[in-house]
Amino acid sequence: MTTYQRRVLIVAILASFISFLDGTVINVALPAIERELGGGLAGQQWVVDAYLITLTAVILLAGSLSDAYGRRRVIFWGLIGFGGASVLCAIAPTDEFLIVSRGIQGIAGALLVPSSLAIIISNFDGPKRARAIGQWTAWTSTAFLAGPLLGGVLVDFASWRLVFAINVIPIALTLWLLRGIHVEPPKPVKPQIDYRGAVLGVFGVGLPVFALIEQQRLGWGNPVVWGAMVIGVLAFAGFIWNERHVKQPMLPLSLFAVRNFWVGNLATVFIYAGLSLGNFLLTIFLQQVAGYSATEAGLASLPSTIISISLSTLFGTLAGKYGSRWFMAAGPVIGAVGWVLLSQVTPEANYLTQVVPGTVVFSLGLVMTVAPLTAAVLGAIDPERAGIASAVNNAVSRVAGLVATAAAALIVGDALTTGGFSRGAITTAILLVAGGVVSAIGIQNAKRPAKV
Known part of the structure; x- marks a missing residue:
């Protein structure tokens, strides 16, 4: 360097x-x-x-x-x-x-x-x-x-x-x-700004995000919530139509013809939905059921952060040398094993014997996944389009997380219990495995960036 x-x-x-x-x-x-x-x-x-x-x-x-x-x-x-x-x-x-x-x-x-x-x-x-x-x-x-x-x-x-x-x-x-x-x-x-696409894109992404967040407080029956979702979906449909027909689109749809880009974003949907759902439920479970303080619950994420800081560079380097495919395939599956371990937690949730083992295994799988995933998605696109490619992947991960969090009540019920958390942890594991399978089947190594 x-x-x-x-x-x-x-x-x-x-x-x-x-x-x-x-x-x-x-x-x-x-x-x-x-x-x-x-x-x-x-x-x-x-x-x-x-x-x-x-x-x-x-x-x-x-x-x-x-x-x-x-x-x-x-x-x-x-x-x-x-x-x-x-x-x-x-x-x-x-x-x-x-x-x-x-x-x-x-x-x-x-x-x-x-x-x-x-x-x-x-x-x-x-x-x-x-x-x-x-x-x-x-x-x-x-x-x-x-x-x-x-x-x-x-x-x-x-x-x-x-x-x-x-x-x-x-x-x-x-x-x-x-x-x-x-x-x-x-x-x-x-450069010419696609003003119509910009407006439609802001509303097409922003309003559904607003609805997903506010439904947790107001419920889907509130007209503000479902109205925002309907208008947002229509705006997003208009955005896609606009990008297909405008001369200089804000988001060239040809990006999605690049295999590693669309497969990587599909894997992102499953992986980040799992991450958001699992971490959301774990934080609430530790405080509301196991009786952890807010600080103690926050420290439950400490192993994940330490492992990420310690090993992300290593796995990024290995992905650059050997390709991202098998790291993206194995990492989510290892992370899923961590959530299967966490699904066995009892109401007391002993930190050292029940929380740490699953968290460490999950964190190892996560760190194997994130840098190779980012490298695969962005490395497949010509550097001139790296800004919009990065934005798409970021938006996909955020919306997937919001959808998973919004669906949490359907999985765990109205009040979080030990059984509900266990179901949520298994669901998280299934989502992570799906992300690994998509990566194993779809990601290709050593692809040169595509001109789009």
């Missing part, structure tokens, strides 16, 4: 880390925010959901902008927007002001996520690319460990407002490092 490539990788890691950190750090600050600004439970939910909805809704447009105008430029404006929104969150005088500011943060975060991976794809090739993706995965995973711990310290010993204000420090560092990244040369043909 050259000095320049190392700088690119650090920028990519920091840009993603900032976005991921803010998605995890907020949860521990919610009680303190509610005590000062009010808003009740609905207000706390919207402080979280406003960020998630806008990030997911805008991410396809952000990936398209990254391909059209360059990764460096999009990352720059994403950092500026995220920093400004963070300051607004830190000084928020009311709950409503904070919710709007969080929505702005989500839009800026959408600019950071696909561009950070796209800038790696643009500057690395072959085995070095897979290794770099492994390092990106390893270091960005620290956000999931650092978020709750950092947030807890700031809330307990200072103020919840510092949870947002502290973003200014890594943003300033990333902006300084970004100065050393080459500006991409202008394209020979001036």
